[in-house]
Amino acid sequence: MIRLSFALLALAACCVEAREYRYSDAHLHYVDFFQETDGMAGLLKAMDANRIEHAMISGIPVAKTWHEDEPKRPRYYAGDDADAYWYSATDTLVAAALKKLPPTQRQRFHPFLSGFNPSDKNADALIRNMLELDPGLWQGIGEVFTRHDDLTALIHGDTPRANNEAMMRVYHLAAEFDLPVMLHSNITSKREKNPLYLEEIEEPLRNHPHVRFIWAHAGSSMELHRHQERLDFLLPTLERLLGDYPNLYVDLSWSVLDPYLLDERGRPDPQWLALVARYPERFMLGSDVVGRFDSLGELMRGFDPFLDALPEKVARRVARDNFLDVLPKKVQKAP
Numbered sequence: 014m015i016r017l018s019f020a021l022l023a024l025a026a027c028c029v030e031a032r033e034y035r036y037s038d039a040h041l042h043y044v045d046f047f048q049e050t051d052g053m054a055g056l057l058k059a060m061d062a063n064r065i066e067h068a069m070i071s072g073i074p075v076a077k078t079w080h081e082d083e084p085k086r087p088r089y090y091a092g093d094d095a096d097a098y099w100y101s102a103t104d105t106l107v108a109a110a111l112k113k114l115p116p117t118q119r120q121r122f123h124p125f126l127s128g129f130n131p132s133d134k135n136a137d138a139l140i141r142n143m144l145e146l147d148p149g150l151w152q153g154i155g156e157v158f159t160r161h162d163d164l165t166a167l168i169h170g171d172t173p174r175a176n177n178e179a180m181m182r183v184y185h186l187a188a189e190f191d192l193p194v195m196l197h198s199n200i201t202s203k204r205e206k207n208p209l210y211l212e213e214i215e216e217p218l219r220n221h222p223h224v225r226f227i228w229a230h231a232g233s234s235m236e237l238h239r240h241q242e243r244l245d246f247l248l249p250t251l252e253r254l255l256g257d258y259p260n261l262y263v264d265l266s267w268s269v270l271d272p273y274l275l276d277e278r279g280r281p282d283p284q285w286l287a288l289v290a291r292y293p294e295r296f297m298l299g300s301d302v303v304g305r306f307d308s309l310g311e312l313m314r315g316f317d318p319f320l321d322a323l324p325e326k327v328a329r330r331v332a333r334d335n336f337l338d339v340l341p342k343k344v345q346k347a348p
């Protein structure tokens with residue numbers, strides 16, 4: 014009996030100590046590929062219900078066409094053959110939603126500006142216009158869609174590269190305004206089992222040491238995984254880049270969680286745990302939701318088995334603080 018109550022006590026102690034994380038969502042789209050959203054009330058409800066204290070908030074820089082030839086209105090960018098085009102009003106939608114919020118709620122959101130064509134050498138001038146129109150509003154640039162498997166092929170015009178001349182000009186602007194830049198830049202194509210496009214992200218990391226880069230999904234994507242399982246070069250490449258470039262930060266959202274951080278039985282991968290523990294300030298979590306917020310809590314809590322296997326201090330940094338630390342110094346000094 015004594016032994017049993019001792020066992021129960023031990024069990025209780027274990028569960029009281031179970032970690033409850035407070036999160037920052039470092040990768041959230043307020044609208045979808047049709048620029049539609051569930052709205053701010055739904056987003057706040059999902060954040061409050063799941064201890065998501067802060068969120069990066071951005072639009073979607075392209076709009077999907079409902080083409081005359083298509084029999085049904087598409088539901089996703091990949092739903093049919095119609096193209097997508099750069100759509101700047103996405104930033105206006107984000108700004109308008111934030112301006113309606115009371116200050117206590119507004120300070121939980123960290124808006125990133127994304128509505129520009131990354132192949133246009135005027136992009137930096139267009140972004141500067143927006144920054145000056147709303148001084149202090151924008152806290153980052155992105156998610157910039159460069160190499161993005163099927164989406165790249167659907168976007169009207171040239172394929173954007175993270176190392177093209179237009180983006181180089183954007184990075185100078187980012188340094189001037191102390192803004193982090195979130196890049197979606199796939200490390201390879203659907204077929205190639207080698208880091209085909211690595212140089213496109215490595216060149217800006219090397220040439221713009223004063224810009225903090227957040228690499229969306231660590232260069233992976235769900236579409237890449239549909240064609241190739243795990244990319245076995247991803248972890249060693251990331252390890253090298255983190256060592257070489259202190260300005261690189263990594264968003265671990267969905268296509269990294271599965272299949273890299275957790276195996277098919279939901280167990281954390283020891284090599285990824287070791288990498289995150291070795292660079293405790295460089296990783297952050299994201300939901301990558303697009304305009305619908307019902308699954309937000311589930312997506313963020315999906316990282317818990319991985320976080321639980323990290324030293325507690327590191328886990329809390331990854332869950333919440335690392336994203337906040339990458340924001341402009343001016344924002345961090347604000348109360």
Ligand SMILES: [Zn+2]
Pocket residue numbers: 040042156229301
């Ligand atoms: Zn995204």
